[in-house]
Amino acid sequence: MLQGAIGSFLLAVLTFAQSFPEEKVTCACDLESCNNHTCQGKVCFVSKNLDSGKVFKKKGCLGKDTQLQCSSSEKEYATRCCNSNMCNENMNIFLEAEVQPETPTSLKNLLLMILVPLLAFLVIGMLLALSCWKLAQHRRRRLLFQHNNLGDTDLMLKASMAGDGVLEDLLNEDCTTGSGSGLPFLVQRTVARQIALVECVGKGRYGEVWRGVWHGENVAVKIFSSRDEQSWFRETEIYNTVLLRHENILGFIASDMTSRNSSTQLWLITHYHENGSLYDYLQRTVLDTEICLRLAYSIICGLVHLHVEIFGTQGKPAIAHRDLKSRNILVKANRQCCIADLGLAVMHSQGSDYLDIGNNPRVGTKRYMAPEVLDEQIRTDCFESYKQTDIWAYGLVLWEIIRRTVVNGLVEDYRPPFFDMVPSDPSFEDMKKVVCTDQQTPRIPNYLYSDLILTALAKIMKECWYHNPSTRLTALRIKKTLKKLSSSLENPKQDC
Known part of the structure; x- marks a missing residue:
């Protein structure tokens, strides 16, 4: 119609x-x-x-x-x-x-101009996020599963079949990954799977430490909480890439991410020392001058090994600990100490001038923080600054040791640094007021000055506590001084 x-x-x-x-x-x-x-x-x-x-x-x-x-x-x-x-x-x-079609061309063009770039940006963003996640996963798996050559397979079989003493034998042979620290990666995972946890011997903000048994030998298993994964990852990274074998650095055996009780656990397996931490040891033990000096000297030897850079293909970068304290130092059976807990460590290599500070948001222990850390004046781009904070903390550990040393029948009960100046769990502001504003340092009992060795140690402590970081002693200088003191103790007729 x-x-x-x-x-x-x-x-x-x-x-x-x-x-x-x-x-x-x-x-x-x-x-x-x-x-x-x-x-x-x-x-x-x-x-x-x-x-x-x-x-x-x-x-x-x-x-x-x-x-x-x-x-x-x-x-x-x-x-x-x-x-x-x-x-x-x-x-x-x-x-x-x-x-x-009746849709206006101008409207279509406008929609295309808006939607196409938006979708492109979204796709690119998702691809970048996925790439970063895969890179992080690959890096973590590489630390745990990488092995250098087919020889690792023989070592894995050797580790699973050997009897007592196998850990010492394997660590002493030239069968490591080149780090000079732990076992080869495949062996690490074999060891981790065969450990039986026996008892919990310590707890902290990081998690728990257990005594475990592997082929009849005691090992320490540090189990990190999930919120402290970065510390576990950092320690694993340092131990597996750096030449750290030293008698005054805690011996590393293996690291593993394992599943137990339907949950993922982060394990760091090290040598076991039944005396526990220096903090625990000082609580229950009084010292004579010889043991006092042995503890102090062994700690500084470990710190020197961390701080020094070793050049060459089998070398290591310089390392600053950043959380040195009596709880992070273990006492061995021979009354020497070894430094533990490298979760906050930073590394530096002069060749590349690259400062590797890791990716751990955790900070050090407030009671042991140097003034420049508390007032936030530390040069975070300078590796020497981190070494100088270690020296401040070493002076506090030395103070803890000499207070438990008997002189003429007198000895002090164990107390942490600044025990009479701040609360038992001091805040950042508490420590800043005492250390930065009031510029106080721990008090040294007068009776200790009646002993020549302890008088020399007190002098070292004070030179570790200078507020100007650049004027503090270096770890190497302290080591040389303590070595002379040890020689004078062994040969009292000689001048030190």
Whole structure:
């Protein structure tokens, strides 16, 4: 019906146009009134009509008011005109654009301009995040599963079949990964799987320490809590990449991420020392001058080994501990000490001048923090600054040791540094006031000055506590001084 109405309308228009004797053109025509599919008029036209989604096209010729009729372009009806003979024969040339979807081109372009870059940024961001995550996972797995050559397989079989003393034998042979510290990686995982936990021997903010047994030998298993994963990862990284074998550094055996009791546990397996930490040892033991000096000298030997850089293919970077305290020092059966807990350590190599501070958000122990750390003036980009904070802490550990040394029948009960100046669990501000504002240091009992060795140790302590970090003693200087004191104790007739 609509098509008939349009046809009647166009016929009326054509009839009206033909009543004027003007110059005419011959046009293609498909109306009922057209003869031989042509007509004559002022202009030729093509039109389209939309009905129920379908397009109906017509062509013919027009007379008067062509400007008004040819400019028609509504939602459902449009007309296009031309003014040469048979110019409307191919109507698709004129109407092709009209049958496209009705969404405005400008709106589509606007949507494309907004959505395409947005989607691109989202995809790129997701790919970068995925790449970073995979890199971190690969780095962690590399620490735990990497092995250097096929010889590791033989070592794994040797470790699982050998009897007592196998740990000492393996650690003493040239069968390590090149770190000179722990066992080869495959052996590490074999050891970890075969350890039986016996008893919990210590707890701290990091987690727990257990005594374990492997092939009849005692080992220490430090189990980190999940919130302290960075400390476990940092210690594992340092032990597995650095030449750390030294009698005054805690002996490393293996590191593993294992699953027990339906949960993931982070293990660090080391040598076991039944005397426990220096903190525990001093609580229950009084010392003579010889043992006091032995403890002090062995600690500084371990610190020197950390601080010094060893050059060469089998070398090591310089290391600063950053959390030295009596709880992080263990007492061996021979009354020498070894330094433990490298979770906050920083490394530096002169060749590359690269300072590796790790990625651990945990800070050191407030009671042992140096003034420049408490007032936040430490040069965090300078490795020497971290070594100087270790010296401050060493002076406090030395103070703990000499207080438990008997002189003329007198000895002090064990107390932590600054016990009479701050609460038992001091805050950062508590320590800052005492150390930075008041510039106080632990008090040294007067009776200790009646002993020449302890007098010399007291002098060393004070030179560790200078507020200007650059004026403090170095670990090597302290070691040389204590070595002379040891010689004088062994040979009292000689001058020290």
